[in-house]
Amino acid sequence: MxxxxxxxxxxxxxxxxxxxxxxxxxxxxxxxxxxxxxxxxxxxxxxxxxxxxxxxxxxxxxxxxxxxxxxxxxxxxxxxxxxxxxxHDLYLSSGRSMMKILEEYSPFVERYSIDEAFLDYTHMDYHFGDPVTAAHKIKDRIKKELGFTVNIGISTNKVLAKMASDFSKPDQVHTLYPGEIKSKMWPLPVGDLFMVGKATATDFQKIGISTIGDLANYDIDVIRSKFRRNGVMVWEFANGIDDCVVSSEDYLKSKGVGNSTTIAFDVTERKIAHKVLLAIAETVCMRLRDQKSAAGVVSVEIKNKDFIKYSHQAKLCSNTDCTNEIFKTAKTLFDEAWKGEPIRHLGIRVSDLCDSNVYQKSLFDEKLHDRNKALDNTIDHLRRRYGTNSIVRACFIKSQIKPLIGRLN
Ligand SMILES: [Mg+2]
Structure with a gap:
């Protein structure tokens, strides 16, 4: 063959x-x-x-x-x-430092969670040696330069690599190549398999599946009829089948950005609610620009004094990272959704993100857009240099509301 x-x-x-x-x-x-x-x-x-x-x-x-x-x-x-x-800020920056090192070893690195990443090492042997040698180099560099240890799993796909990194810890490199599945993965309890939760593991137990090997060798038709698509997926994982690619998409980008606040008093005036939304839009958009993303969807979340929560969202004509543009949409969404009752909590969340360098400008508001963008850049620059309160909007002066609400990274 x-x-x-x-x-x-x-x-x-x-x-x-x-x-x-x-x-x-x-x-x-x-x-x-x-x-x-x-x-x-x-x-x-x-x-x-x-x-x-x-x-x-x-x-x-x-x-x-x-x-x-x-x-x-x-x-x-x-x-x-x-x-x-x-x-949280420390975790984000520590994760970012690790990503910087990883990116030296491959153009395809995917930040999978706050402390995990996938790296596509295909065709990279020529530069840094065989995968095991390279993994040791990477692991030792992270330890030496950043002071913490990692586990690295190596295989031919993401699921097997992830399973391998979970073998004995800490500070270890493990392989789980297809030829090693039987000896290294099949003896493990089925609950250790990627995407098998506690409830599924219990259901598997009931039909006699206790190890990953039991699942791998179970009749797929029975699995399909009892556990549907999820069952088929984990049966494939148990057999080492997974064809997902490493995408360079940052998980932080795919998830969107949001901030919210519980207000010290019940808000009953539309104007005050708008001001709170503006203060939140400031931080949400600074975060967005910081990670070089532009949002395609804006959503506003309202919690009233009876703790009933509702939200309203809209798709934008073109992606943006401008504070004024996102605030304008948030304001409209609020006006459409608010039922007029006292409000305890307000939030803005933006999603459907893309790289801010590639988004399309809409044809009609180009001039205004460029002006907003220049303004945002100047404000960001001043705030980074002289502190977040170095420049604030005049409408917040003598107001009970802080000019910036929410975390900045
Ligand atoms: Mg971890």
Whole structure:
């Protein structure tokens, strides 16, 4: 049989990402204790002692602390537990630094989640050596230059590469080539398979499927009739079949950008609601421009004083990243949707994003669009240089509303 030229895909996964990134950050600002080496967790709020554990150190694990349990219960297990609050901005920038290194090894790198990426290494052997050698180089560079460890899985498709990176941790490179599926993947519990949730795993158990191998060798017609399309998909995964390609699309872009706020008082006036929307549009659009995206869909979310939530959205004629344009749409959407009752919470979300360098200008508003764009660029520049409050819109002066609402990255 003729050998088909296979792809080489790597899956890079940061080991206990939130905790590692927090540890690296603390060492960088001069702390002497590495929180990875003592009982510590990321999550909740250390002052109020509320919330849940999002990530834990290995020493914390030894106390029986598990991800998802309450901080309160974790503290009962270990009184000296160090609790670090989540820091989303830090995670974003740490993930970005890793992406920069990965992009040196392939033109096709896909940021899959905040701490995971796929890298298409096909035809790259000539530059950086065979995949295993290259993966070790990448892993060691991340450790040396950024201070945290990753696992790298290597295979011929994304699902197998992802499964491989989940083998023993931390700081490891694993392969899971098609010839290794039987020995390395089939003995694992079926719940470990990508896309098999707890509920599906339980349903599989009922028909005698407990390992990935059991699923792989099960009659596909039975799987299809009982579990439909999802069943067929995971049966294919169990057999190592997956033909998704690595797209250079950033997951952050595909998800859209949104900010929202709970207002300190009930808003009953249309004008005030508009002002809050403008303050939110400012941050949403700054984030959009920061990641070089332009939005095609705008949606406004309203929560009233009885906590009833509703939203309204519209597709734009052409994609944009301009604050004025997005605010204008948000305002119209609000006016159309608002039922006139007191409002507690307002939000704007933009989606259907594309690269801001490639979006089309609509023919009619080109002049205005160029002027808005120049204005936005100047404002962004000033705010970056002199702080977010260095330039604010006059309508916010002497107003109870902050001129910028929502996070900036
Ligand atoms: Mg991870």
């Amino acid at each position: 003729e050998e088909i030229k296979k792809q080489t895909i790597m899956h890079i996964d940061v080991n206990s990402a939130y905790l590692s990134w927090e540890a690296v950050f603390r060492l960088k600002i001069g702390e002497t204790v590495d929180i990875r080496e003592i009982p510590s967790v990321v999550g909740g709020n250390s002052a109020t002692r509320h919330g849940i554990v999002l990530a834990k150190s290995i020493p914390a694990k030894k106390y029986g602390i598990i991800t998802g349990e309450t901080i309160h219960s974790a503290l009962k297990k270990c009184r000296n537990l160090i609790i670090a609050p989540p820091n």
